[in-house]
Amino acid sequence: MPAPTAIVVHGGAGNTRDNEDGCVLAAGLALAALQRGGDALDAAIAAVVSMEDDGRFNAGTGSVLCLDGQTIEMDASVMDTHGRLGCVACITQVRNPVLVARAVADGPHWLLAGDGATRFAHNSGHAPFCQPTGQARQAHARLVAQLGDKPQFARLWNYERALEDSGARACDTVGAVVRGADGHFAVASSTGGSAPSLLGRVGDTPIIGSGFYAGTGGAVAATGIGEQIVRHLLAYTVYQWIAAGTPLELALQRGVDLFDPAVAVGLIAVGKTGHAAVSNRPMPRAVVCQAA
Template identity: 90%
Template sequence: MPAPTAIVVHGGAGTSRDNEDGCTRAAGLALAALERGGDALDAAVAAVVSMEDDGRFNAGTGSVLCLDGQSIEMDASVMDTHGRLGCVACITQVQNPVLVARAVADSPHWLLAGDGATRFARNGGHPPYCQPTDKARAAHARLIAQLGDRPEFARLWNYQRALEESGERACDTVGAVVRGADGHFAVASSTGGSAPSLLGRVGDTPIIGSGFYAGTDGAVAATGIGENIVRHLLAYTVYQWIAAGTPIEQAVQRGIDLFDPAVAVGLIAVGKSGHAAVSNRPMPHAMIC
């Protein structure tokens, strides 16, 4: 008997629950992709594209501005149980990084970064796109006003513009995990980066086993501060617990409990017989199971 489908979508640990309608819409589009005959990866990508286009989430259109007030660097990833794996890091001037990551999965490589990733996107038909939202500009202005409390950024500054020309911290990710009716699993994630951060900073989102993982026993996506998440190989660690038979809600909560409560972190997961979404901060999410 075919397994029931399961879709879990999140909009980022620490993001307003007022944005949950965007997650609900994304989950609905994932389901529509499955109903059209798409597989689990098609569904996960459809959900993430929807959130990249929303503008309220820190991904795609809603990505944060880097400290120079001009640059936007984004990361994205996809993976499924059919062996497809693709990621981009520090890609610029594209509207949907997750679609570029999906294209990388069909290339000879698994990860492309920086200018190479952007050129790959252009060759694949993705037009230039860089339209920071008013929300991103306002957040950047507040961040610059608070930088007096973060002297390390002045010391390590690596932008072309001086610091003088250019508090709160953005570390959100959007993600989706899917179990298809055929029992296969997929995960897709995207982020507009972290603020404050130096140019070229890469978090957990495009790092296999840290921000995402999918295997024959399930799929896991993480959200939060990447510098902390990668130290625990969080997504793969939780996946291993699920594969070993730990109930999925218990495995996800165990992953959250690895972190000091002061560190924002969230997880979503699907397994052969369950699904879960847990965070130590408000985290907009949606489930169709």
């Protein structure tokens, strides 16, 4: 018997709920993908592409600028219960990193990074794109002013531009989890990275089991401080609880409770019978369900 479809979308732990309309639009586009005959992964990707194109989220066109004020490094991931898995890390100059991650899933590797990922994207027909939003430029200026003289960044600086030439901490991710009518699960995530960060920094978003996981028991996506999330293998840890029968919302709350309250973190998930979103910070979200 077909299962009811379920779609849960988030716009990043610590992001303003004022941007929730972007999540609602993304969830609606995911449902439309299912109604056109797409599978769970098609739907999850449709949602994330919408948020990458929105400009208000730290992903795709809205990605934060690195400390040098000119570089944008992005990560993305996709996974489903049909065996598809693809990720990109520190990719630059593309509009939709999640589409590149999807293309990686059809190749011989599961993860491409840096210049190799960017070349793969361009060779695969993903058009170059690098146009920081005014919001990203303003956030960068505020960040540099707040940092002042930070010895840790001066000592470890690894950009081509000198530190003195660089002109609210960002760690948001966008993500979607989907349960299709056929009972299969999928997850897709994308981020513009963290600020401040050194060149080449990778968080949890493209790391399987940390920022995302999908298995026969459900799909999970995490958002927050990647350096903390990876230490708990958060997505897979929560997935194991769900697969073992822990009620979905309780499993997500248990995952959030692993962290000090000072650490921003959020989770979304779908299981065989439920769906939930839990965070310790404001987190724009949307849920769409449809009976079989």
